Amino acid sequence: MNLTKSVWPFILLLALIKFALPFFLQHPVYELHRDEFLYLEQGRHLAWGYMEVPPMLSWLSYLTHVFGGSFFWVKFWPSLFGAITLIVTCAMVLEMGGKLFAVVVAGLCIMFTAYLRLHFLFQANFLEVFWWALSAYFIIRYINSKQIKYLYWIGFSFGCAWLSKNSVSFFIIGFAVALLLTQYRSLLLNKHLYGAGLLALVIALPNLIWQYNHNWPLLHHMEELRETQLKFLSPVDFLMGQILMYFTAFFIWVMGLIWLFTAKSKPYRMLAWIYLTVIVLLIVSSGKNYYSMGLYPMLFAAGSVALQQWTTVKLKSLRWVTVAVILFLAGFTLPMAMPLWEPDKLAAFYQKRDVEGTGMLQWEDQQNHSLPQDFADYLGWKEITEKTEKLYQSLPQVDKDSTVVYCRHYGLAGALKYYGKDAQFKSKVISDNGSFLHWIPNEFGFKHLIFVGRRMPGADDEVFQHFEKVTLIDSVTYKHSRQLGDKVIFFENVDSIGSKMAAEGLKQMKQEFNRKKL
Template identity: 85%
Template sequence: MNLNKSPWPFICLLAIIKFALPFFLQHPVYELHRDEFLYLEQGHHLAWGYMEVPPMLSWLSYLTHLFGGSFFWVKFWPSLFGAFTLIVTCYMVVEMGGKSFAVFVAGLCILFTAYLRLHFLFQANFLEVFWWAVSAYFIIRYINSKQVKFLYWIGFAFGCAWLSKNSVSFFILGFAVGLLLTQYRSLLLNKHLYGAGLLAFVVALPNLLWQYNHNWPLLHHMKELRETQLQFLSPVDFLTGQIFMYFTAFFIWVIGLLWLFTTAGKQYRILAWIYLTVIVLLVISSGKNYYSMGLYPMLFAAGSVALQQWTTVKLKWLRWAAVAVILFLAGFTLPMAMPLWEPDKLAAYYNERDVEGTGMLKWEDQHNHSLPQDFADYLGWKEITEKTERFYESLPQKEKDSTIIYCRHYGLAGALKYYGKDEQFKLKVISDNGSFLHWIPNDIAFKHLLFVGRRMPDADDEVFQHFQKATIIDSVTYKHSRQLGDKVIFFENADSLASKLAAEGLNQMKQEFSRKKL
């Protein structure tokens, strides 16, 4: 790699644009995303694992709270790691022989595809994509240099990837298949490969021990996903998603995949086998289409190099034609990638353009709605928090002291804790959904209960049958919100059994995720 003319200044400029751009593309009416509230709360309860994700995101959440917890700091981390991902992708280009043009194209691919939205969401996915990209980068570095140290860097990246999201196991399996199917199979007899594997294990060990001590919540979480969401997904939807998520530049990753099977890209072919293996595994396991997002930085890098190599002097115009296509499609798809306008205007735009036909408006309930599910998940949280807190503050102090605020799911609980103004109010908020279950005191006691959820609890929800009275106080009225219709219900005057039944039920639920008796 010739670095006499360092690409760093150009890459740095692209990274700055990558970091800043999403802040200008999201309309201020949109709030935080449902999942972001959960991950932010994890920062108040640091551990080596959680029901949903490993610990790395919680470390960033802790820093977010340390810096004040504002919207900017929540979005700072995905934007920063998005910039880092762009840098790693561009350096993959350089390692594979790409020049400034190829670096530019790869940068555009990270700027104007599905990563635009991903890198403005405080979710574990942005860490997953980054560490997969770093793993691919070190694989390329090893191929180019044959230096053993890069095997250990691969192992370190795998370990960090596990601490960000457990799905790296798919990438590791792809790496193993890639070794078997390429000239690098001799590494299977190299002690340093296993030393790198040991390093990955050591880095991941704290979370593995946490998983063991909590009866493997990862398996429970995957089972729940299969029963509630993944069963509705089809291989066709997954595979078409691999085109639509990167619609503005899908031809670049396709070119990259093809190039890896040519003579020119042969030495990097292991990347193609990693990609194909992971895609097959995700199809078999009914994965969501975004589970594969960590694979595409390396294919965009390969495709950018291929485009540069395949466009000779006579075909040089094709380079700029490709850039023009990416930028044109980016402008066309931008309202689908980011919530540019307020909800009514955005919904009207989708209706005029018949976006429903693309499947982008289909939610997990398999019905089409006015906005994409992610965008609808940005709305209604302040409304439900204000209505809940207003009623709570209206209670006499004696009633406040004996009231808990129970939320049906983690999004509601997290939103009330994030947007709530009164500290006493926020301390009263609990939920038995996801990791919030572990943060409920074992000795819970109450006389009154504020319920926040979609509908009145059913008759088999035994604790709620032990109150004298239930009154619907208010509900979410924001028509585009996924929380539309979520209610605030006040349950008054519990009998002596209510707290006991609640404590027993909660302890039984916690016991399922603990090897120790409570």
């Protein structure tokens, strides 16, 4: 990276602040996010793919468990990659001709926009943003140097991005469209471009083979998302999200997009076409607003350079006004970006400021609640774990040995495995939701079942109709939790028909995602 000695210390300082800041901004009452429990469990079942995401996050999960699995190590990886993403963004600034001021502005954009929360969540999105940003950096390096090696670095980044999240296919399509629409279309006849594509394919191949052998669960997952979430989204909501997610500095990325289309930045116009292509693809496919987050580091870099170039001599004072505005808006929006206070205080703040009108309190059920859905997803896990494990530990040993703990969704199952204290108890936890389905032993017997989920199983859940006794034990009472009302129910003495139905149902569900080997 072309970092001068004078700028390097500032970039490192910004990166250090970026890494450490979220640890001080989240109130300790909040637990892990429901999705984090799933991804942590993937680290105990290493494979080349999962129903939800490719394998790269599971490698970091494995390391998290090696280091003890504490809250710090869970959050270490998104914080680290957030800091590195900031460095890559600042490097793009320098490559496009920016100086120290532009570097500072770009760093603030990565620190105090939607990336503040993103880079404290152990989810594949922080890897996606990093690899997209790195791809953009190598594109700029190629533009500046015309060195063939950077085509291969682009291919390497695309391949690694696929192993972190399959959505890089949008960026790759955007890259292809940008080649066609710019002076770089001659690259389409360059054998090294296809060599770079082959490198990306080789890196992604293990996951592609895994997808094939499991009947493309990626497609099943996307179909489920469309049926349960994406169908509620509108193009207007998506486009508004592109402003609101970066509210503290949205004018910087807007300036960046405009600047990329100016004559002075013509060599980098490819980045603008990549952005517009991906945005159009996401609108057409009803993507969520955060699916585009990997695009904005390059726009913030471009916008910072534009601001520097447009505020020379007489307008130079506007530079520091811009920095002040970003910091002011960051302070104003901080309670919406991070769970700064305990839930009651935060909910009262939202009510006083009428945050409901912004849509930030609307969950996937399209209803407004006391906290943003992400924040509500941090609560109630310890409570449900303690109540479930208390029931399990109250059983005689002979009943413990013949009891399974069945959870309706992966968040509950993962939370019980993460917060549970007894190894035998944790080994009894199963779920047929998401990747947990594949981790249920093919052969397992049980006499009793502890059910953990929102609703009492109905008549259509036939297996549950074959128990001798059913007792409602407890439920989640944390009022701000998304798990409020989740129940712990004890089902005793299953009959032979119920046992057989459970085994056959499990076999059938697994077969749907496993291609028969010839």
